Amino acid sequence: MFWNFVATLCAGLGGAGIALTLRASTRKKAPRWTIPVFAGLGMLGYLIYGEYTWFAHKQTQLPPEAVVVASDSEPVLWRPWSFLVPQVSRFTVLDTNSIDRDGATPAVRRFYLYRFEQSYADQVSGQIHLLNCDIRQLVPLADDGQANLRAMRTLTPEDRLYTRVCN
Numbered sequence: 001m002f003w004n005f006v007a008t009l010c011a012g013l014g015g016a017g018i019a020l021t022l023r024a025s026t027r028k029k030a031p032r033w034t035i036p037v038f039a040g041l042g043m044l045g046y047l048i049y050g051e052y053t054w055f056a057h058k059q060t061q062l063p064p065e066a067v068v069v070a071s072d073s074e075p076v077l078w079r080p081w082s083f084l085v086p087q088v089s090r091f092t093v094l095d096t097n098s099i100d101r102d103g104a105t106p107a108v109r110r111f112y113l114y115r116f117e118q119s120y121a122d123q124v125s126g127q128i129h130l131l132n133c134d135i136r137q138l139v140p141l142a143d144d145g146q147a148n149l150r151a152m153r154t155l156t157p158e159d160r161l162y163t164r165v166c167n
Helices: 003-023 034-061 160-166
Strands: 066-073 088-095 108-117 123-132 137-140
Touching: 003 034, 034 088, 066 160, 088 160, 108 160, 123 160
Parallel strands: none
Antiparallel strands: 066 088, 088 108, 108 123, 123 137
C-alpha cells in the first residue's frame, strides 16, 4: 500500500511536469490551472491502471498448482469507468494439490478454495470445501469441520470448479 501511494504521487508529479513543460513551450500562454489538472489526471490514470491490471498481476503471483475457477466483475458507483468496462475485483482459486478423495464415499472430493478480493490491502480467505461429483453439490466446511448446509449449492456441469475437481 505504501508503494502504491508513492507511485501515485510520482504519477501526479509526472503529470504536473508535463503541464509545466507545456506552459514553458507556449511561453506561459497555457493557463496555470493545467498544472493541477494534469497532476490529478496522472494520479487518476495510475489508479485506474492499477485497478484494471490487479487481476492479471495476482495471477502471475500464483503457484502453478493454483487454478482460477471463478472471477467476479461488477460496476461500482464510485468508479464510473467500471460501468463502461467492468473490472475484476474478486476471484476464486482452487488449490489442485489439496484435492483429496473421501475414503468412505469415492464420489466426494475435499479441497481448498481461496478467495481474493481487491481492496486497499488485498484480502485472501481460504476454506475447505466438499464436492459430491455425482450430484454436483458443493458445501463449505466450517472451522470445526462441520458442513455448512445453508451455504450448499449445486454446480452446473460446465462449471470450471466442477470440471477441474471431478474430471
